[in-house]
Amino acid sequence: MTACSVSPGTLNTWDPLPLSIPALMFASAERYAGRAAIEEQGVVTDYRDLPALALQVCRSLMALGIEAGDRVAIWAPNCRDWVIAALGVHCAGAVLVPINTRMKGAEAADILLRSEARVLLMQGQFLGVDYPAMLQPLCPVSLQQRVLLGAAQACAGVDLDWPAFIAKGAAVSDLQARQRAAGVGPRDLSDLLFTSGTTGKPKGVMSAHGQTLRAFHQYVKVIGLQPGDRYLIINPFFHAFGYKAGWLTCLLAGATILPHAVFDAEAVFQRIAAERISVLPGPPTLYLSMLAHPRLAQTNLSSLRIAVTGSSTIPPVLIERMRHELGVAVVTTAYGLTECGGLATICNPDDPAEVIAGTSGRAIEDTQVSIRSGRNEPVSAGESGEICLRGFHVMRGYFNDPEATAQAIDADGWLHTGDIGHLDANGNLKITDRLKDMFIVGGFNCYPAEIEAGLIEHPAIAQVAVIGVADERMGEVGCACVVLRQGQQLDAPSLIAWARERMANYKVPRHVRFFQALPVNASNKVVKGELRDAVGA
Missing domain, CATH: 3.40.50.12780 (ANL, N-terminal domain)
Known part of the structure; x- marks a missing residue:
């Protein structure tokens, strides 16, 4: 099949297309020099300035020992520094591992551990959450450096603030960084974006430049x-x-x-x-x-x-x-x-x-x-x-x-x-x-198996199944269908509050229904269609 045709016009095309994200950045810096690449709170970054900014990050990563193919994670909200840091990661030939900003410490630590990320560039605080403090007690030993993205301040739970990180790059020349960036090819991995599935464990999707x-x-x-x-x-x-x-x-x-x-x-x-x-x-x-x-x-x-x-x-x-x-x-x-x-x-x-x-x-x-x-x-x-x-x-x-x-x-x-x-x-x-029963809460994909794996850790829960139900504001939200352990007591507000402490907000069920037993088929698998009927989903 072919893509839909579009009306002829002044379309921006590349011939040939750059082979990697670093190659694109260098080519765009020349092609669009004089145009604004990023605007944020009155700060305008010209396209011509992107390579110098990205190469600063690249040099610092190389000074920390990052080699081509190593994983480097970013845990921060949308901002100018995110883009520049990511371009620096790509120039170093490293594989970018973005982390969901709504994740709790244990969830982020799991991504860092399984991606084998060596460096994390992280936000200090966002939406009232202290990221370094949340991660510190759970930080995997494979993570060698925690860098405070864009910030010049000492902080518990980080190894380097941004000026100290950039200063590390003085040990690596601009030429070395440019050579590293030039060595990145179209088949090299550009990123690991973690998604989830029916196993309940996020999986790192490997994509190439x-x-x-x-x-x-x-x-x-x-x-x-x-x-x-x-x-x-x-x-x-x-x-x-x-x-x-x-x-x-x-x-x-x-x-x-x-x-x-x-x-x-x-x-x-x-x-x-x-x-x-x-x-x-x-x-x-x-x-x-x-x-x-x-x-x-x-x-x-x-x-x-x-x-x-x-x-x-x-x-x-x-x-x-x-x-x-x-x-x-x-x-x-x-x-x-x-x-x-x-x-x-x-x-x-x-x-x-x-x-x-x-x-x-x-x-x-x-x-x-x-x-x-x-x-x-x-x-x-x-x-x-x-x-x-x-x-x-x-x-x-x-x-x-x-x-x-x-x-x-x-x-x-x-x-x-x-x-x-x-x-x-x-x-x-x-x-x-x-097919996989995924539902979408406010634009975020939610996978029942992953949420169920978190809820089953509650000491009062014997069995749980999560389904998506319609919600006027969010589109869909989760409903936890719970069977309690014998002799245990639990109410909906308590379970919701417990879940909020342990998982990203969009994963937290907004509704809880209690059952004596969950409907199962001949293979002893929960029949979620019957649960949806029971809760009126």
Whole structure:
């Protein structure tokens, strides 16, 4: 299958495409010199200045002994320093390991341990949470250096503040750093993005430089991103949507990165008008909030040009309202998952509202979508089955987990997504269900097995199953279905409070239902469909 065509215009293309993220950065510094690469709180970073800033980080990492292929983690919210640090990691030939900012200490420590990260660049405090203090008692011995990202202050739980870290780079020459960056190739790993699955343990998805640049170069062309576009990035940088479809896409197109750390509909609304935002991806709820804003008619949103969204159900009227009431010329939807680099299919922005709202579009160039049965055979046209993907964008595998890799990618190279859907007559993908019972809370993927593994540690719980239930504000939230140990007592508020201390907020169930026994099938597996019926989900 091929990507949707777009109307001819002034599209920003590379010929040839840079082979690595460092190569892209150096080329963009020349190509877009004089344009703003990043703007944050009045600080403007020119494209021409990115290499020097990234090479500072690269030199310091090399001075700490980081070799090509080593893992370096970043645990911080969206900000200018995140982008510069990540580019420095890439220039060092290291593999970037982004960590979810909502994770608790034990969750972050598990990622650091299993990725074998040697250096962590971390935020000091965010949303009232002290990251170094939270991690300190749980820090794995494999982590050799904890660096306070962007901050000049001594702090318990860190080894180096930012000035001390940068000073380490004096031992490595600029030429050495440039040679290291030049040695990074298209097949070298660029990142490990941790996702979760039915095993309940997050898995590190291995992606390479070349496949990432190739996929999101297509994304740039389809949405028509141009030099000078101003891209407000709300989606978190630890996720492919904020990282690859976000700031990395800006480097491909010469757009300006405007990081946004915490989603707040009112703040976003104000920033669009005040900072002349032209590109605003986000969930449907973002645009609904804007359309319902009491000052919509009095606010100048004329700069807004591109919107990218996605959800299993989007009313076509929303697409029409985004086009006509918000004045967005380019509105589209896309589908992807971490295991395929974050992008698999995308709609042509010229398609009717019904297609954009009701489907996730067609496969990007040089990739295939196949709808397959439980016997791993293609189903008939129009029939539903598991969505499987094959092509250059499919991950290189799960880090240090060949068994899970073999389960996800079959012998013919098909990535089994665990999502259910079908293709229409024009090859547009329609997603209808989730085979793996994943649900999405406020834009964050939640995997029941992972949450269940955390809840079962409560001393009063004998058995637990987690399902997603509809929620007006968040889209979906978790509901924990609990069987108590004999003689034990526990109420819903106590369990929710207990969970909040131990897992990221979006994973914490908002509802708890108590059962004498959970419904099971002949294989003694919990029948979650019956649980959904029982709780009215």
